[in-house]
Amino acid sequence: MRISACLITRDEARFLPGCLRSLRDAADEIVVVDTGSRDDTVSIARDFGCTVLHHPWNDDYAAARNVGLHAAGGDWIVVIDADERLMGGGEMRALAAEAGPETGGFLIEREDVVRHPATGRTERYPIGMVRLFRRDPRIRYVGRVHERPGDTIRAAGYEIRSTHRLRLTHLVSARPDEELAAKQRRYLALLDAEIAARPGDPWPRYYRAKTVWYLGGHAQADAELAALAADPRHPGPQRASAHAMRAALAVHSGRPAEALAHVEASLAAFAFQSLAHFLRGEALLALGRFDEAAEAYGRVRESMDPRVVTEWIPGDLYLPAETRAYKLGSCRLAAGDAPAALAHFRHGMAANPADAACWFGAAHVALAGGDPVLGGRLLDEASARDPGWRTPRALRARLAAGEDAGTVDPADLASPAPV
Amino acid sequence: MPIDSGEPAAAAADLNAALDALAAELRLTGPIPAPEQQAFAAFYHS
Numbered sequence: 001m002r003i004s005a006c007l008i009t010r011d012e013a014r015f016l017p018g019c020l021r022s023l024r025d026a027a028d029e030i031v032v033v034d035t036g037s038r039d040d041t042v043s044i045a046r047d048f049g050c051t052v053l054h055h056p057w058n059d060d061y062a063a064a065r066n067v068g069l070h071a072a073g074g075d076w077i078v079v080i081d082a083d084e085r086l087m088g089g090g091e092m093r094a095l096a097a098e099a100g101p102e103t104g105g106f107l108i109e110r111e112d113v114v115r116h117p118a119t120g121r122t123e124r125y126p127i128g129m130v131r132l133f134r135r136d137p138r139i140r141y142v143g144r145v146h147e148r149p150g151d152t153i154r155a156a157g158y159e160i161r162s163t164h165r166l167r168l169t170h171l172v173s174a175r176p177d178e179e180l181a182a183k184q185r186r187y188l189a190l191l192d193a194e195i196a197a198r199p200g201d202p203w204p205r206y207y208r209a210k211t212v213w214y215l216g217g218h219a220q221a222d223a224e225l226a227a228l229a230a231d232p233r234h235p236g237p238q239r240a241s242a243h244a245m246r247a248a249l250a251v252h253s254g255r256p257a258e259a260l261a262h263v264e265a266s267l268a269a270f271a272f273q274s275l276a277h278f279l280r281g282e283a284l285l286a287l288g289r290f291d292e293a294a295e296a297y298g299r300v301r302e303s304m305d306p307r308v309v310t311e312w313i314p315g316d317l318y319l320p321a322e323t324r325a326y327k328l329g330s331c332r333l334a335a336g337d338a339p340a341a342l343a344h345f346r347h348g349m350a351a352n353p354a355d356a357a358c359w360f361g362a363a364h365v366a367l368a369g370g371d372p373v374l375g376g377r378l379l380d381e382a383s384a385r386d387p388g389w390r391t392p393r394a395l396r397a398r399l400a401a402g403e404d405a406g407t408v409d410p411a412d413l414a415s416p417a418p419v
Numbered sequence: 420m421p422i423d424s425g426e427p428a429a430a431a432a433d434l435n436a437a438l439d440a441l442a443a444e445l446r447l448t449g450p451i452p453a454p455e456q457q458a459f460a461a462f463y464h465s
Contacts, residue, residue, distance in 0.1 A: 123457050330453035338447040364454040374437045
């Protein structure tokens with residue numbers, strides 16, 4: 001059982017070595033399709049023993065991906081980007097070997113490491129993506145941008161299964177905000193071209209709305225999502241995603257009550273998802289309905305459902321244990337049960353000691369409980385784990401400036417919701 | 420990126436003991452504002 005890894009690159013010298021190292025011992029060959037790098041990307045790939053192909057960039061990510069797929073010689077293909085890292089790669093041959101003939105591809109979890117521009121806070125969100133599939137000339141990428149192979153895998157008569165044996169980490173937060181915004185501006189033009197070429201395809205319309213949101217066009221994004229959600233030509237999962245994004249946008253824009261209606265519509269369109277439950281939790285937390293919020297967060301899966309998945313909603317997400325603990329602790333604290341909140345935060349600290357959020361939550365409890373010394377130490381711990389997160393640092397500076405104050409007024413602890 | 424704290428085990432145990440004491444002595448009454456929430460940014464995801 002041979003595995004080919006396929007990448008497309010352009011000026012990825014900074015990220016490529018880590019990516020290639022994560023493929024060592026996992027792939028039998030690595031095919032790099034370079035679309036015009038001016039940095040050391042190509043020499044790095046060659047030095048690593050990759051097969052390097054050149055493909056002039058023609059505003060079509062799927063076309064570039066398919067050059068690599070065409071050249072690959074393995075029985076199965078894993079697709080990865082330079083700013084991603086593969087974990088569990090040693091499992092890949094066994095996974096492919098054990099797949100039944102009906103299985104054409106695997107949905108694997110990619111953990112997006114994102115940083116919020118308003119607070120500098122880093123957080124991890126896992127989502128599912130099809131990245132491992134058979135080498136079969138019928139399986140090809142589709143889409144000038146946000147390209148995907150899933151439709152052609154199913155069209156070839158295969159099923160798609162999910163697996164936890166492989167994972168990807170996507171280092172979004174390692175890129176500057178300006179670079180991420182510039183990428184979204186480029187995507188907008190590609191999405192417009194894609195919509196013109198494939199007017200019945202819901203995917204580019206969905207992604208266009210998200211890009212418009214990213215670039216600040218909230219009302220326009222909501223209108224585009226509403227049209228997508230109401231279009232009866234589209235399958236349930238796509239309509240569910242559009243409803244869920246409307247809910248996310250409503251929460252983000254300070255309209256949590258409206259978000260709840262979108263959550264219900266999303267679940268009615270496609271119930272097999274976690275995203276709507278998460279957004280229900282977010283809306284209820286904003287509305288001060290803390291017990292109900294905790295119940296909603298409790299219904300979000302920690303990771304992909306291990307059952308066979310032939311359909312899933314784009315952007316469905318999961319809550320790692322520490323993120324769920326932070327949400328539940330926040331609900332309990334706001335509901336007036338500080339001991340239960342502290343227990344949740346401590347659970348999160350134990351579940352993933354490297355994550356900052358629950359340390360910050362525990363600091364919050366300590367400060368409100370009248371222990372500024374412990375609160376300060378916990379804030380330091382949070383900052384050590386997420387050096388870019390400005391809020392713990394700011395609170396620590398205030399503590400240092402007013403140590404004589406003894407306790408912190410709980411009202412001062414509330415941070416404005418980033419918009 | 421989150422990083423490992425790399426703190427000595429003794430300091431971690433000390434912190435744990437302080438948290439145990441905090442949990443045992445916590446006398447808060449009434450709701451406390453929830454700590455800062457990450458505004459879910461769907462557009463960060465593909």
